[in-house]
Amino acid sequence: MSTTSPDLATGPLTVSPGGKRPKTFEQQNRRLRWLMLAPALGFVGVMIVFPLLFTLNLSLTDAFGAVNSGRRYLGLQNFADALGDTRRFWPALGRTAVFTIGAVVLETVLGLAIAMLMRKAFTGARLVRTILMVPLLATPVAIGILWLLILDPTNGIANHLLAGVGLPRQEFLGSVSQSLYVLVLLDVWQWTPMMAILLLAGLSTLPEEPEEAALVDGASAWQRFRFVVLPMLSTTLFTALILRAVDALKTFDILYATKGAGGGSDFEVETLNVYAYGLTFDYQEYGLAAAVLVLFTLVIIGVVLVLRRRSGRVS
Amino acid sequence: MATATALRTAPRRTPWGPLRAAAITVVCLVIVAPVVWMVAAAFKTNVQVTDPTVGLVFSPTLDNFRNVLADGEILRSMGNSAIVGVVSTALAAVIAVPAAWAVGRFAMHRTGSLVLVARIVPAISLLVPWYYLFAQIGLVGSYTVLVLSHMFVAVPLILWIMIGFFEGLPVELEEAARTDGLSAFGAFLRIALPLAAPGTATAAVLAFISSWNNFMFALILSDEDTKTMPVTLFTFISYASTDWGGLMAAATLMTVPVLLAAVFGQKYLVAGLTAGATKG
Numbered sequence: 001m002s003t004t005s006p007d008l009a010t011g012p013l014t015v016s017p018g019g020k021r022p023k024t025f026e027q028q029n030r031r032l033r034w035l036m037l038a039p040a041l042g043f044v045g046v047m048i049v050f051p052l053l054f055t056l057n058l059s060l061t062d063a064f065g066a067v068n069s070g071r072r073y074l075g076l077q078n079f080a081d082a083l084g085d086t087r088r089f090w091p092a093l094g095r096t097a098v099f100t101i102g103a104v105v106l107e108t109v110l111g112l113a114i115a116m117l118m119r120k121a122f123t124g125a126r127l128v129r130t131i132l133m134v135p136l137l138a139t140p141v142a143i144g145i146l147w148l149l150i151l152d153p154t155n156g157i158a159n160h161l162l163a164g165v166g167l168p169r170q171e172f173l174g175s176v177s178q179s180l181y182v183l184v185l186l187d188v189w190q191w192t193p194m195m196a197i198l199l200l201a202g203l204s205t206l207p208e209e210p211e212e213a214a215l216v217d218g219a220s221a222w223q224r225f226r227f228v229v230l231p232m233l234s235t236t237l238f239t240a241l242i243l244r245a246v247d248a249l250k251t252f253d254i255l256y257a258t259k260g261a262g263g264g265s266d267f268e269v270e271t272l273n274v275y276a277y278g279l280t281f282d283y284q285e286y287g288l289a290a291a292v293l294v295l296f297t298l299v300i301i302g303v304v305l306v307l308r309r310r311s312g313r314v315s
Numbered sequence: 316m317a318t319a320t321a322l323r324t325a326p327r328r329t330p331w332g333p334l335r336a337a338a339i340t341v342v343c344l345v346i347v348a349p350v351v352w353m354v355a356a357a358f359k360t361n362v363q364v365t366d367p368t369v370g371l372v373f374s375p376t377l378d379n380f381r382n383v384l385a386d387g388e389i390l391r392s393m394g395n396s397a398i399v400g401v402v403s404t405a406l407a408a409v410i411a412v413p414a415a416w417a418v419g420r421f422a423m424h425r426t427g428s429l430v431l432v433a434r435i436v437p438a439i440s441l442l443v444p445w446y447y448l449f450a451q452i453g454l455v456g457s458y459t460v461l462v463l464s465h466m467f468v469a470v471p472l473i474l475w476i477m478i479g480f481f482e483g484l485p486v487e488l489e490e491a492a493r494t495d496g497l498s499a500f501g502a503f504l505r506i507a508l509p510l511a512a513p514g515t516a517t518a519a520v521l522a523f524i525s526s527w528n529n530f531m532f533a534l535i536l537s538d539e540d541t542k543t544m545p546v547t548l549f550t551f552i553s554y555a556s557t558d559w560g561g562l563m564a565a566a567t568l569m570t571v572p573v574l575l576a577a578v579f580g581q582k583y584l585v586a587g588l589t590a591g592a593t594k595g
Binding site for chain 1: 434470535
């Protein structure tokens with residue numbers, strides 16, 4: 001990076017046009033790197049900045065029905081309405097919290113356990129790693145429909161298996177009280193392997209020496225895990241946690257595929273994402289929906305900031 | 316690695332070996348069993364599908380696949396998914412790979428992480444404005460809109476994976492190329508890009524899979540002719556909720572290509588999936 005001889009700035013696609021003073025490498029690179037970044041940044045910017053401003057603007061209006069019909073500015077009325085709505089908004093926020101915390105905690109604990117199980121080389125490791133990729137690559141809608149068949153209260157294999165070990169028949173997704181928890185478990189089935197893959201990759205980069213030292217010092221397996229491995233793994237752990245939390249907060253496909261558009265007859269799986277979707281595309285309450293989405297986005301940003309802060313403190 | 320091996324193979328008389336094997340087996344069974352059940356159901360008659368006592372031993376029938384394929388809609392939407400996936404992945408790679416090179420080579424992580432905003436924002440908050448904008452120019456329901464929306468997912472994904480790959484390439488090769496008279500861009504084009512080809516292929520496969528699986532964008536932005544596979548599968552469930560065999564055949568058809576990618580590209584896909592996360 002320190003070679004800055006101007007003589008070398010005469011490659012086939014040099015940035016400096018003839019006539020002008022030839023540019024040094026650093027100058028050339030400074031312009032080049034922005035040129036290389038521009039299309040991607042531009043694309044994401046255009047696709048995201050205009051929509052966010054549009055949504056922010058909508059959230060201040062009474063837009064309803066056709067998005068382009070006349071609308072009146074209400075100030076922060078939509079936000080007041082959403083935050084004062086104990087029938088749909090707050091329960092949806094609560095379900096989002098239950099779903100996200102439940103799924104992410106279980107996935108992290110189980111993922112870490114699986115990663116530790118697979119840490120030492122064993123025959124068939126390749127096959128197991130391939131198997132781990134299946135749920136996270138499979139189409140969520142297909143997965144949702146598959147579980148509908150398995151969990152069907154009358155004809156599904158799940159109840160058949162429960163009966164086999166003497167447990168009572170369950171309604172699963174047919175039940176108002178069970179649906180959210182069943183969906184947490186489906187999310188755990190689908191995303192624990194991803195957690196395991198990420199943590200396994202993290203484990204494989206750790207140095208061996210601290211553990212050997214702990215072993216020599218007579219630390220037990222649990223002590224070596226808790227006080228040596230876990231602290232070293234914390235960066236990977238929190239990165240995986242943030243990735244997973246953001247996606248869990250925004251879960252949509254599998255909720256929609258298993259419980260339909262409204263989140264069930266009693267809104268039992270209506271998370272903030274499903275609620276905002278319903279307001280937008282089923283009821284066309286664009287103004288209120290936009291306000292809910294702004295609040296939802298703030299929740300996600302809050303979660304990311306809290307997790308990042310926490311990860312900084314640990315590592 | 317000598318010390319590592321010594322630690323790992325140190326003889327310890329504990330029952331952990333068999334226990335560990337059993338635990339790993341259970342994990343694999345829990346993951347695989349539902350998918351096996353789906354594929355099996357695709358080959359069952361509708362009576363067999365809804366009879367939980369019919370396990371994995373039955374005389375398979377191809378009727379479900381025949382019916383589903385005879386409809387034509389599944390094949391057409393698979394075609395749509397393939398078109399949208401290939402085009403959006405290719406275009407996304409063209410703009411994301413050079414960007415990843417710039418971020419990786421010049422340590423512009425702050426700029427690179429700007430793109431991650433795209434992962435944080437809920438997709439629905441983008442859909443209404445997109446719908447509005449694209450309706451104005453009469454594009455809703457077109458392939459163009461689907462490609463653009465799927466690119467929006469693919470660009471950050473490819474960028475994120477490729478930053479790690481470019482950081483892993485020794486910068487000396489590009490520097491040597493420059494002293495041999497190539498411009499910085501020339502060095503990228505002729506040295507870095509070919510070396511990053513395996514990474515690009517991995518990122519592209521993952522981007523294609525995420526497009527293939529994407530439900531929400533196509534649910535809103537596609538029309539009857541441009542519907543992608545997940546949307547067709549979902550409308551299928553509301554029209555024919557009792558045709559479990561057909562549904563499972565359709566679900567199998569759309570899952571199999573992805574599973575094949577997992578089987579054949581396991582090593583590379585894991586590298587791609589973990590490239591961003593472990594370095595972040």
